[in-house]
Amino acid sequence: MSIELRILAWGCLLALIHVFAAGRVRTKQYGTKWNMGARDEAVPPPSPLVGRMERAQANFFETFPIVAAAILMIEATHRTSALTMLGAMLWLGARVIYLPLYAAGIPVVRSVAFMVSMVGIVMLLWPLLR
Template sequence: MAAVIIGLVQIVWAAAAGSGGERSLAYLMGPRDEPKPVGVTAGRLNRALGNFLETFPLFAAALLVCLAAGKLGTATYWGSILYVVARAVFVPVYAAGIPVVRTLVWAVSMVGIIMVVVAFFQ
């Protein structure tokens, strides 16, 4: 559930930040047929959200498969903790534009997913 909450926070944060740049309230409430530029931070938050939307389905599927197979244990627990904590840290680090740390935090989240996948095969 924590990962879902992180995703919801990211959606709201990216949407709120997206109101900057050359975007007016009328544009945001309309069909957005023509792309409008946003500020640097809003762009980073949108990319962080896109990255979350790429990784979360993999994490959720791996965890659900482990649950269905009765393979929940220490590895799935710690893998889940790594994923959730890293994803929570990733967003503000990315928004702040800290390049190396951002990549390391992303790698930790990937290790968390890999731990859950490996637990299925044990």
């Protein structure tokens, strides 16, 4: 299995981490009864941490399908290379550090991590667009 596909698998695990991390802080704020119920009742606004975790999760799921499609296209067209491997590694590494940076409310470094992940995505797409 290529490194790019392995990174895609790790990205799937990271997606689950986003889901469970956001769910955990939401449940901590609203309670287990809310979490296990139909969630029909009105709830107070999310705490800053809950809001950051929800936004981090949404941000991840905005870019993850692009990465997944790019890696699968690279594999299908046999265009894996040092560039695509580095792009996938940059994307995953940046996304791994993005979540705790966002959770901690660290603004500038979080944006740098996001931009590094975007560079990784461009590196994945580049061979497909030439």
